[in-house]
Amino acid sequence: MSTNEKTKVITAEQRAEMERFQPMWKIVLTQFFEHRMAVIGLAVISFFIFVALMAPVIASITGLDSERQNALNRYKPVNSYVTVSTDEREAKVTEFIRDHAEEANSLQAELIAKGLVQPPRPEDALFDLVGKDPQETLKILSQVNGEPALHLTKIVNNFESHHWLGTDELGRDVFIRLVYGTRVSMGVGILVALASSLIGLLIGAVAGYYGGFIDTLLMRLTDSLLSLPILPIQIVIAAIDLNKVPGLGFLVGDENQSIYKLVFILVLFSWMTVALLVRGSILSLREREFILAAKTLGANDSTIIFRHMFPNVVAPMLVSVTLGVGESILWEAALSFLGLGIQQPTPSWGNMLFNAQDLMTEAPFLAILPGILIFATTISFNYLGDGLQDAIDPKAIRR
Amino acid sequence: MTTYIIRRLIQTVVVIVLLSYVCFSLMTLMPGDPVELMIQSNPKITSEDVARLRTLYGLDQPSYVRYFNWVKTIAAGDLGYSRTYRIPVSELMGPKLLNTFYLSLASLLLSILISVPLGIYSALHPGSKADNAVNFFAFAGISVPSFWLAIMLILTFSVYYKIFPAGGTFTIGIDENQSWDYFWDRSKYLVLPTVSLSYQSIGRFLRFTRSAMLEAMRNDYIRTAKAKGLSYTRVIWGHGFRNALIPLITILALSFSSLFSGAVITETVFAYQGVGKLVYDSIIGNDFNVAMVSFIISVAMVLLFNLIADILYGVVDPRISYK
Numbered sequence: 001m002s003t004n005e006k007t008k009v010i011t012a013e014q015r016a017e018m019e020r021f022q023p024m025w026k027i028v029l030t031q032f033f034e035h036r037m038a039v040i041g042l043a044v045i046s047f048f049i050f051v052a053l054m055a056p057v058i059a060s061i062t063g064l065d066s067e068r069q070n071a072l073n074r075y076k077p078v079n080s081y082v083t084v085s086t087d088e089r090e091a092k093v094t095e096f097i098r099d100h101a102e103e104a105n106s107l108q109a110e111l112i113a114k115g116l117v118q119p120p121r122p123e124d125a126l127f128d129l130v131g132k133d134p135q136e137t138l139k140i141l142s143q144v145n146g147e148p149a150l151h152l153t154k155i156v157n158n159f160e161s162h163h164w165l166g167t168d169e170l171g172r173d174v175f176i177r178l179v180y181g182t183r184v185s186m187g188v189g190i191l192v193a194l195a196s197s198l199i200g201l202l203i204g205a206v207a208g209y210y211g212g213f214i215d216t217l218l219m220r221l222t223d224s225l226l227s228l229p230i231l232p233i234q235i236v237i238a239a240i241d242l243n244k245v246p247g248l249g250f251l252v253g254d255e256n257q258s259i260y261k262l263v264f265i266l267v268l269f270s271w272m273t274v275a276l277l278v279r280g281s282i283l284s285l286r287e288r289e290f291i292l293a294a295k296t297l298g299a300n301d302s303t304i305i306f307r308h309m310f311p312n313v314v315a316p317m318l319v320s321v322t323l324g325v326g327e328s329i330l331w332e333a334a335l336s337f338l339g340l341g342i343q344q345p346t347p348s349w350g351n352m353l354f355n356a357q358d359l360m361t362e363a364p365f366l367a368i369l370p371g372i373l374i375f376a377t378t379i380s381f382n383y384l385g386d387g388l389q390d391a392i393d394p395k396a397i398r399r
Numbered sequence: 400m401t402t403y404i405i406r407r408l409i410q411t412v413v414v415i416v417l418l419s420y421v422c423f424s425l426m427t428l429m430p431g432d433p434v435e436l437m438i439q440s441n442p443k444i445t446s447e448d449v450a451r452l453r454t455l456y457g458l459d460q461p462s463y464v465r466y467f468n469w470v471k472t473i474a475a476g477d478l479g480y481s482r483t484y485r486i487p488v489s490e491l492m493g494p495k496l497l498n499t500f501y502l503s504l505a506s507l508l509l510s511i512l513i514s515v516p517l518g519i520y521s522a523l524h525p526g527s528k529a530d531n532a533v534n535f536f537a538f539a540g541i542s543v544p545s546f547w548l549a550i551m552l553i554l555t556f557s558v559y560y561k562i563f564p565a566g567g568t569f570t571i572g573i574d575e576n577q578s579w580d581y582f583w584d585r586s587k588y589l590v591l592p593t594v595s596l597s598y599q600s601i602g603r604f605l606r607f608t609r610s611a612m613l614e615a616m617r618n619d620y621i622r623t624a625k626a627k628g629l630s631y632t633r634v635i636w637g638h639g640f641r642n643a644l645i646p647l648i649t650i651l652a653l654s655f656s657s658l659f660s661g662a663v664i665t666e667t668v669f670a671y672q673g674v675g676k677l678v679y680d681s682i683i684g685n686d687f688n689v690a691m692v693s694f695i696i697s698v699a700m701v702l703l704f705n706l707i708a709d710i711l712y713g714v715v716d717p718r719i720s721y722k
Contacts, residue, residue: 037535037538224414226653226656227653227656227701227702227705228418228656228698228701228702229656229659229660229663229697229698229701230656230657230660231659231660231661231663231664232659232660232663232675232678232679232682232694232697232698233418233422235663235678235679235682235683236422236425236426236429236682236690236694237425239429239430239682239683240425240428240429241428241429241430243430244427244428244429244430245428326542330542330544333544333546333547334544334545334546334664337544337546337664338663338664338667338679339683353544353546353547353550356550357550360550360553360554361554361558364554364558367547367550367551367554368551370547371544371547371550371551374544374547375539375542375543375544375547378541378542378543378544379538379539379542379543381542382538382541382542383538386538
């Protein structure tokens, strides 16, 4: 820009293109798409939001359960197969025989007739079959035709689970926990950013519009909250026992209790930047002619604030909401990492890291993965915010 | 100027008193009190004993009465006794404060030393490849979770390469009087925590330096200075950087609070014996006296540094006058 102000020779066509009228949103959109990193960030965020929304679908497709523990298969490496214990397999077969006695009988007869299994007693044929390695069982079953074999194949398929990203300290699948963690972390991040910007919007608008004593009071509050070391205070609040707080006892025992508490704590300390920003814009808007016009026409305060002022602060707020999501995800992770945020068994990126600390030298992958996801999401939100800032800033409009 | 400082000092004291009350009442809401812990450790305790103990410790009184009692003992110079460390709080705080001071100072220096030159360089070459790289470095800094960075540093430099210790403050048993060895030992333990604590502020400072410098170099007086025939360095440092300093000091002042928040996490991950870890441990461990004192000291420190930074504005920017 300012440093390479070389004269560029342009054709008449280009000139006409530049001088053509463009609506504001088109300018903003074009400028946004020129910011390559912001576009990449948007793509990454869309992907994560998609994953978060589709988490139950992903779980049902892969057949994995985010909370199913398996004490025998803790800290499995990446891309490992885990086989269900023999006891559990035999229990499943017993169930199969009990529920579908006819199918089981015909299958048994066929297996023995074809000589695929050599059980000591004929009624043990199916148990003998599943006692083998699941892959081998499936191979044998594929040689048998008919409905019963297909039915059993379905059951045998569940005997072996594939853990693309290994298992964690309780033998739970890391991949599906990361997927559900995306849901929790992104959800908390977005919720906190939206809620705190709403509060900031209200406080900033009231302070800026009314001025005087209210302004001084609210701004002192904002300033002092901004200058505090937030984390120690958050730790104190996070450690509160809800049983001792009058009126909040009903939350105790709710499985999402830790999430509500975390969102509350984060919102409490993140509305200040938005409040300052909104107050600043409202202060300058207050002196503008269109506000005077609205006042002259007899509009009351709420109409002026909501109808005439808010549309003008939405754009800068969008930027701070975007940046706020990234920051909230970081805070959520930090508090969960200290063991004060979202509690087990609900997975979040932060508490997965907290648990990974215990055996971080033996299973470093458990610590690396959630961190990478936190990093990728946060940096995407930061770049997106930067891109939006560039795109909607009237001073930066390049035509 | 003096009246301004006095007014700000009074404000700071008021904020600290208010916060200490808020914190005190919040802590009464935390699970477990001293008597409950005694009940757990002594199965023979009777309910009469419990009631007597509660009266003895004043736990049966409302929180504001207990707060005033607590303030009275603090004012008398008695900071109380730590339940976990089994020593008076006053003896506990000194070395921990010093440790945190070393850590924060080292990381503040490191972040300024890295971010200011890099930021100025990228502001003078906007749009270049180096600028993009610096930008990414800065964005990564503000986006990386500091505790994760800490874990990665430990994995790389102390588990895999074994260059630096994984955690702690100094080698146990080292002679504190042999100054050079002691200094060397302490420095070794400081490297990883400092790096992990600094990276976030490096990112933030970098972005601010860059935009402040860009803004400053766009001003008319820069063109005037160039037109006068001043040397390049003089224009950059004397005219550009001098004006970019003002927003920089703002962010530097605000960074004390985030630096302290970061210190809580960093010290916890590295088991570094500072105030941040003390705040965390005492709150989690229900060590009431330590929690209150360390909390108040940390808040007071942050607020005091903010005040110092505010006063520094006046020095850097002659346009600001305090009335």
